[in-house]
Amino acid sequence: MNNNVRSYKAQKVLERMGKKLNRQMVGSLAACVHCGMCTDACHYVLANPGDVTYAPAYKADKIRKLFKRHFDWTGRVIPWWVSAKSVYTDDELEELKDTVFGKCTNCRRCSINCPMGVDYATFNRMARGLLVSVGVMPEGVAVVSKDQWEIGNQMGVLKEDYVDTLEWLSEEMEAEHSDPKATIPIDKMDADIVYSINPREVKYDPRTISDAALIFYAAGEDWTMPSEGWDMTNFGLFSGDDDLGGAVAKRLYDKVTELRGKTLVISECGHGYRSTRCEGPNWAKMNVDFVMESSVDTMLRYIKEGRIKVDKSKNTTPVTFHDSCNNARSCGLTEEPRELLNLVCSDFREMYPNRAENYCCTGGGGAMSMSEYTPQRLKSAKIKADQLKATGAEIVVTSCHNCVDGLADLIKHYKLGMQVTQLVNLVANALVIEKKVAVPVGEVPAEAEALAGRKILVIDDEPDIVTFISAILEDNGATVFKAYSGDEAIAIAQKEKPDMMTLDISMPGKSGIEVFEELRSLDDLKSIPVCIITGKPELRKLIYDRQVLPPEGYLDKPITEEGLLVNVRKILELVHEK
Amino acid sequence: MSDLLHFSEHILQEVALVFMAIVYTLRLTWLLRFKAGGDRQAPTGTAGYTTPRRGIIYSWLNIASPWAMESTRTQFFFYIQFVLFHLGVVSAIGLSFVIPYAPSLLESSLLVLILQISVGAAFAIGVGRMIRRIFAKYIRAISTPDDYFSLLLLTVWFGFAFFAVPNSTVNGEWHLLTYFFLTAFFLMYVPFSKISHYLYYPFTRYYLGRTMGHRGVYPIRRAPRTQN
Ligand code: SF4
Ligand code: SF4
Numbered sequence: 001m002n003n004n005v006r007s008y009k010a011q012k013v014l015e016r017m018g019k020k021l022n023r024q025m026v027g028s029l030a031a032c033v034h035c036g037m038c039t040d041a042c043h044y045v046l047a048n049p050g051d052v053t054y055a056p057a058y059k060a061d062k063i064r065k066l067f068k069r070h071f072d073w074t075g076r077v078i079p080w081w082v083s084a085k086s087v088y089t090d091d092e093l094e095e096l097k098d099t100v101f102g103k104c105t106n107c108r109r110c111s112i113n114c115p116m117g118v119d120y121a122t123f124n125r126m127a128r129g130l131l132v133s134v135g136v137m138p139e140g141v142a143v144v145s146k147d148q149w150e151i152g153n154q155m156g157v158l159k160e161d162y163v164d165t166l167e168w169l170s171e172e173m174e175a176e177h178s179d180p181k182a183t184i185p186i187d188k189m190d191a192d193i194v195y196s197i198n199p200r201e202v203k204y205d206p207r208t209i210s211d212a213a214l215i216f217y218a219a220g221e222d223w224t225m226p227s228e229g230w231d232m233t234n235f236g237l238f239s240g241d242d243d244l245g246g247a248v249a250k251r252l253y254d255k256v257t258e259l260r261g262k263t264l265v266i267s268e269c270g271h272g273y274r275s276t277r278c279e280g281p282n283w284a285k286m287n288v289d290f291v292m293e294s295s296v297d298t299m300l301r302y303i304k305e306g307r308i309k310v311d312k313s314k315n316t317t318p319v320t321f322h323d324s325c326n327n328a329r330s331c332g333l334t335e336e337p338r339e340l341l342n343l344v345c346s347d348f349r350e351m352y353p354n355r356a357e358n359y360c361c362t363g364g365g366g367a368m369s370m371s372e373y374t375p376q377r378l379k380s381a382k383i384k385a386d387q388l389k390a391t392g393a394e395i396v397v398t399s400c401h402n403c404v405d406g407l408a409d410l411i412k413h414y415k416l417g418m419q420v421t422q423l424v425n426l427v428a429n430a431l432v433i434e435k436k437v438a439v440p441v442g443e444v445p446a447e448a449e450a451l452a453g454r455k456i457l458v459i460d461d462e463p464d465i466v467t468f469i470s471a472i473l474e475d476n477g478a479t480v481f482k483a484y485s486g487d488e489a490i491a492i493a494q495k496e497k498p499d500m501m502t503l504d505i506s507m508p509g510k511s512g513i514e515v516f517e518e519l520r521s522l523d524d525l526k527s528i529p530v531c532i533i534t535g536k537p538e539l540r541k542l543i544y545d546r547q548v549l550p551p552e553g554y555l556d557k558p559i560t561e562e563g564l565l566v567n568v569r570k571i572l573e574l575v576h577e578k
Numbered sequence: 579m580s581d582l583l584h585f586s587e588h589i590l591q592e593v594a595l596v597f598m599a600i601v602y603t604l605r606l607t608w609l610l611r612f613k614a615g616g617d618r619q620a621p622t623g624t625a626g627y628t629t630p631r632r633g634i635i636y637s638w639l640n641i642a643s644p645w646a647m648e649s650t651r652t653q654f655f656f657y658i659q660f661v662l663f664h665l666g667v668v669s670a671i672g673l674s675f676v677i678p679y680a681p682s683l684l685e686s687s688l689l690v691l692i693l694q695i696s697v698g699a700a701f702a703i704g705v706g707r708m709i710r711r712i713f714a715k716y717i718r719a720i721s722t723p724d725d726y727f728s729l730l731l732l733t734v735w736f737g738f739a740f741f742a743v744p745n746s747t748v749n750g751e752w753h754l755l756t757y758f759f760l761t762a763f764f765l766m767y768v769p770f771s772k773i774s775h776y777l778y779y780p781f782t783r784y785y786l787g788r789t790m791g792h793r794g795v796y797p798i799r800r801a802p803r804t805q806n
Contacts, residue, residue, distance in 0.1 A: 023614040024785040031778035034720045037649040037656070052719035061720055074724070074770045083722040112798065113649035115641055116775060117782035278793060281618035332623025332794020356798045357648055
């Protein structure tokens with residue numbers, strides 16, 4: 001190596017590569033015969049016909065040429081003969097970054113289609129890790145990794161917000177079932193089940209937590225949720241940073257051990273399941289002596305053991321199932337979700353190809369956090385969109401939060417008009433629960449009054465959206481003010497001092513991000529809670545980049561009535577309790 | 579038989595084989611110097627359906643199970659070419675042992691015919707592959723000089739093997755000489771080229787199979803396509 005002409009970062013990447021290589025990776029790097037059999041396995045190739053830079057072997061060769069130049073015989077002696085090439089500049093590292101992060105979701109579909117058994121996804125992850133180790137990575141990867149290192153979870157959810165949310169959901173459930181046992185126990189010692197979740201559930205989708213809680217309650221489970229170390233997701237899988245992976249996994253394992261939990265149940269999340277259940281012990285270099293399972297297994301067991309009763313006639317809309325790559329191609333979780341779906345839905349339609357051969361949601365491998373690659377991600381999503389459309393289903397079910405976001409995004413982009421949901425939602429909906437306490441039905445307080453007396457400002461440049469949101473809020477008793485631009489919003493907010501605001505990010509003129517920043521900087525408005533509403537989830541991180549207090553809530557488009565009400569009520573209750 | 583042909587059939591081949599064996603041993607030692615990654619996790623997947631052992635066997639047999647991978651199912655013609663090409667390699671290598679050590683076997687015109695069909699087909703496929711490597715955009719983009727040279731070497735070798743099969747010197751020795759010199763060069767060049775992939779195959783497939791079997795992925799399951 002010529003140290004005089006190689007940048008510091010390039011030098012470090014090569015040095016660290018030598019330490020990262022194991023026998024499996026060396027085999028994969030040395031064995032490719034350039035046959036091209038893997039080409040059509042990749043959704044990027046299929047969606048970009050003729051663009052060779054998306055071909056798995058082409059992308060793999062960007063890493064392979066480094067390996068050949070520095071570690072393989074022929075490449076060290078006559079590099080040009082085997083296209084071996086070193087890396088010298090930071091610009092070359094940036095180019096490599098665009099390949100390993102921007103052109104591959106590490107979905108492993110090419111790996112299972114290679115006759116030689118070349119596992120490209122595995123060494124692509126290694127290359128990501130090498131780049132991350134020298135600070136070359138997409139901005140979103142840096143932000144999320146930082147949150148997971150520093151705050152302990154991917155989305156920077158603070159402990160008090162997490163606990164507040166659980167308590168709020170717990171109170172709601174207790175009230176709804178009029179049963180003091182219908183709660184979410186936090187940090188209960190010696191529980192049979194410790195339930196870990198994805199921070200996305202706290203932030204954007206609390207219904208998945210309440211649905212899971214309802215199922216545990218209905219099953220009479222002895223369960224708990226930890227107050228800390230509860231995040232089962234692991235950005236180390238996406239960033240290739242084994243140290244982060246190990247630290248995050250260990251945090252969770254240590255908490256379960258501290259609580260003396262018997263089984264760690266991992267809520268529906270592909271990369272979370274793979275990281276916690278499969279890779280975590282390797283990264284953390286520790287053996288785990290409690291049982292770990294996916295909540296899909298737990299729910300299926302409850303039904304089989306008769307601990308919960310379900311009625312599939314409660315879910316009659318046609319559904320299809322999307323296999324998360326991490327669940328299907330790296331953990332073999334393919335049959336259980338289908339078995340469960342068939343028990344709780346009356347019209348399940350298989351998707352083709354399926355199981356380990358299913359296509360990526362195209363938001364995998366951390367792609368949802370890399371906004372710079374969004375256009376190519378959405379273009380490559382055409383394959384998935386066609387696959388979804390061909391099923392004729394109206395709902396796509398997936399056992400992965402990342403896939404929920406990826407699928408929702410492509411469904412919106414390709415105007416498929418489908419809904420995305422998870423098994424936990426369908427199981428909860430199909431539950432048959434015998435009421436423990438009979439409440440004499442008098443005049444039930446109308447749901448419509450849930451927001452009575454609340455003033456809410458709705459800010460969106462799309463009149464249809466404003467009308468839709470306003471109608472829901474007004475139906476529930478709120479007084480609604482409407483603003484169609486940033487300036488108008490600030491003027492109304494100053495005049496009316498609403499209890500909260502919903503704010504669209506993508507608006508012409510003054511963007512939602514600028515409006516948000518301005519609202520937070522004005523003394524009379526900065527304490528008004530804001531719920532960000534966006535059709536581009538990857539833009540959320542831009543909000544976090546601001547030097548102001550983060551918003552109180554997020555909601556992704558397309559908005560559902562239920563999702564909107566849950567979020568609005570939660571924000572109002574939490575903020576006004578404080 | 580001339581001294582040169584005798585030399586090329588015996589001493590040259592033996593030296594080349596010893597050289598190849600030494601280099602391969604070094605190559606394997608190099609590969610084994612890298613630590614194998616372990617797997618601490620408890621098995622995943624449907625209990626009883628997959629195990630590391632089943633995964634390894636499935637993975638090793640993958641190449642003989644064209645239905646197992648989407649890539650071979652959908653490119654079946656290419657798969658057939660692959661099979662014939664590799665049968666040609668086995669025939670051409672076998673020939674380099676049969677001629678010097680068991681020439682009487684070639685008195686069987688049936689064996690001669692089988693070997694000629696085998697290496698002849700491999701030759702035709704080699705030509706086709708070369709055309710594909712030059713003209714197919716995706717393949718050209720990933721091809722190295724070694725890819726072209728290795729393919730050319732094998733194709734030319736098959737061509738001379740075709741003429742060498744009858745082991746006849748009636749029309750001169752040039753075809754046999756060229757075949758044996760090419761075989762020797764081939765044996766010595768292989769460890770430094772992509773042709774050595776078969777050395778890695780058992781390893782890559784073993785580890786992939788072990789992991790995928792332990793994690794419930796291998797053997798892969800699919801639902802047959804039906805109308806919705
Ligand atoms: S990765 Fe496998 S399938 Fe793809 S070109 Fe290389 S050997 Fe062929
Ligand atoms: S891992 Fe997936 S996205 Fe990456 S090259 Fe292979 S098939 Fe394409």
